[in-house]
Amino acid sequence: MSKDIGVLVCLSIMVLDISAGVIGIEAEIAQNKVKHPTQLVVECTIPSFKAFKLGLAATILLGLAHVIANVLGGCICIGSKADLPTANRQLAISSLIFSWIILAIGLTMLIIGTLANSKSRKYCATPHHRLFTIGGILCFIHGLFAVAYYVSAKATAKEERQNRRGSQA
Template sequence: MVKNYGFLVCIVVIVMDVVAGILGIQAEIAQNKVKDLKMWVLVCRDPSYQAFKLGLSASILLALAHAIAHFLGGCICTKSIEEYKRATSNRQLAMAFLILSWILLGVDFSMLIIGTLANSRSRESCGISNHRFLSIGGVLCFVHGLFTVAYFVSATATKREEYK
């Protein structure tokens, strides 16, 4: 029996990343609804529990989508530059998208976690105004979905080439 679950995996990863992006943007909206006190260049803001929940949910969905795509796509790695240059175009694409998706995961996850922790109930934040970490993280979720699906497709194509 042939296992052709690639289309389903792509749809699941895209949906999870889109939902994570929407949750990140909604968390920013919830955070902006909280009253803040501005004193000269400092801004004091009470934490928003709704923004905390939405940001945490977005972070979890982002990590889960990344894990699913990379676990089911497998690891397409090369050991040296020479091996990379001799590799097929699908393998080279898989390596490029692997690196880009990990970089985006690091930046995106960091942005979402920083924005989420700013809304933790245990602290009231006073400092220079928050620079929209949650909304930037939400937008980057969409880009992460594209690179992760591109990695999954090229990794699957590489495996099929090697099998033949």
């Protein structure tokens, strides 16, 4: 039964991250459809409401995928110093760190792109192209690290339960 739930959790994390990535790239396409008059190096940005909505959706999906992976994966970082770190624990900690780093960068890119397309933001400045595309690509990478964290955290928890049973016997 728990294996079925684990597969379902991994699939839901990947579906959310892939959806966020695709929606982020669609937001970039919607943003590029709006005319951007340029003057020398300065580009006047006219906000795209469709890009705003898509960017907001991608941001929410990325955040939701991260929350699911961390909440259902559990906290494996807490343990006694006497325990030797196993390969699963090391993989869980490293994938957790990388998923947080990728989340921070990807979420920042998506939020900046979304705010640039807010209705109240018509401005002229140096262009910020490809924010949604980079954020969307980072969503795909985040999915890999989030699933790796979830799987290795569950494997670590299973190892610790077996070690406790073995030491009590």
